Amino acid sequence: xxxxxxxxxxxxxxxxxxxxxxxxxxxxxxxxxxxxxxxxxxxxxxxxxxxxxxxxxxxxxxxxxxxxxxxxxxxxxxxxxxxxxxxxxxxxxxxxxxxxxxxxxxxxxxxxxxxxxxxxxxxxxxxxxxxxxxxxxxxxxxxxxxxxxxxxxxxxxxxxxxxxxxxxxxxxxxxxxxxxxxxxxxxxxxxxxxxxxxxxxxxxxxxxxxxxxxxxxxxxxxxxxxxxxxxxxxxxxxxxxxxxxxxxxxxxxxxxxxxxxxxxxxxxxxxxxxxxxxxxxxxxxxxxx
Numbered sequence: 354x355x356x357x358x359x360x361x362x363x364x365x366x367x368x369x370x371x372x373x374x375x376x377x378x379x380x381x382x383x384x385x386x387x388x389x390x391x392x393x394x395x396x397x398x399x400x401x402x403x404x405x406x407x408x409x410x411x412x413x414x415x416x417x418x419x420x421x422x423x424x425x426x427x428x429x430x431x432x433x434x435x436x437x438x439x440x441x442x443x444x445x446x447x448x449x450x451x452x453x454x455x456x457x458x459x460x461x462x463x464x465x466x467x468x469x470x471x472x473x474x475x476x477x478x479x480x481x482x483x484x485x486x487x488x489x490x491x492x493x494x495x496x497x498x499x500x501x502x503x504x505x506x507x508x509x510x511x512x513x514x515x516x517x518x519x520x521x522x523x524x525x526x527x528x529x530x531x532x533x534x535x536x537x538x539x540x541x542x543x544x545x546x547x548x549x550x551x552x553x554x555x556x557x558x559x560x561x562x563x564x565x566x567x568x569x570x571x572x573x574x575x576x577x578x579x580x581x582x583x584x585x586x587x588x589x590x591x592x593x594x595x596x597x598x599x600x601x602x603x604x605x606x607x608x609x610x611x612x613x614x615x616x617x618x619x620x621x622x623x624x625x626x627x628x629x630x631x632x633x634x635x636x637x638x639x640x641x642x
Contacts, residue, residue: 356579357591360572365598367568369606374560381429382546384561386538389421391565392573393531400528404521412513413526414533420506421530421573422537427499434492443496448589450504455585458512472629476593476622479615507580507588514581527574590626 375384405413431443449471510530514523552558580588597619 354579354583354587354591356575357583357588360576360579361591361594361598363568363572364595365602367564367572368595368599369602370560370564374557378550379552379557379561380542380547380550382538382542383548383551384564385425385429386535386542386546387561388565388569389531389534389538391562392570393528393535395566395570396524396528396531396574399524401525405517405526405529409513409517410526410529412509413529414536416506416509416513417530417533418537419502419509421534421569422541424499424502424506425538426541427495427502431492431495431499434495443493444500445593446497447500447504447592450501451508451589451592452585454504454508455511455588458508468629472590472622472626476597476619476626479619479622504592507577507592508585510577511581511585511588523578524574527577530573530577531570 371384402410552561583591
């Protein structure tokens with residue numbers, strides 16, 4: 354859980370950096386390509402190809418392509434179809450996808466995870482709900498594509514990691530994850546990107562370096578590692594913990610307007626769903642014992 358909490362805080366700062374210094378100023382496909390390329394550079398020196406079999410390498414590359422590459426393409430496309438509040442609202446369904454996909458991949462059904470994931474969705478909705486414009490259904494589906502990619506990447510990594518030896522150093526194979534994402538990001542930039550909107554200031558390059566080396570590099574590795582050390586319910590809930598954390602950072606540092614009562618209420622619901630999930634885990638452990 355410590356990994357997930359730490360990366361939630363890290364990513365909360367990253368969202369504000371993107372909104373203040375990159376959004377609308379730097380080509381989004383170039384930003385994605387740069388982030389993924391820098392993240393790959395962090396882990397390539399540690400890569401030991403012989404530690405995984407060919408099929409396992411392809412699986413890890415596929416997970417990176419989906420969780421980072423395809424997800425970002427869906428995500429950035431959604432901003433052409435929806436307003437920012439609508440995009441934020443529609444991302445709250447990720448916990449439900451995680452609960453369902455995790456049960457499907459591990460061939461089980463845990464109704465309680467749907468309950469706690471649903472509470473996390475409710476908490477995020479309390480924080481981010483705003484009036485919706487008409488004609489947003491295509492945008493809604495595009496955002497759900499991004500949500501599904503992010504959820505599938507997390508759950509897929511949990512499934513792959515469960516099949517690997519516990520003694521395997523995960524950092525020595527995670528480079529395949531970023532190489533898979535790079536295989537999507539590079540052609541996406543070539544086909545859809547614009548060289549007329551590259552970074553022009555040192556601050557923009559510095560933000561990209563931070564996002565690539567730290568937020569994407571260290572961040573996705575520790576997030577996926579943390580995903581293997583908690584149950585599906587806790588993982589689902591933590592996906593929506595990013596919303597109140599990101600709003601709080603934005604409010605404190607950049608003094609953006611925020612509805613504090615709704616932020617407090619929604620955050621309390623998300624924390625409550627996490628506490629409920631932990632209570633249920635302890636109760637189930639006692640019953641098994």
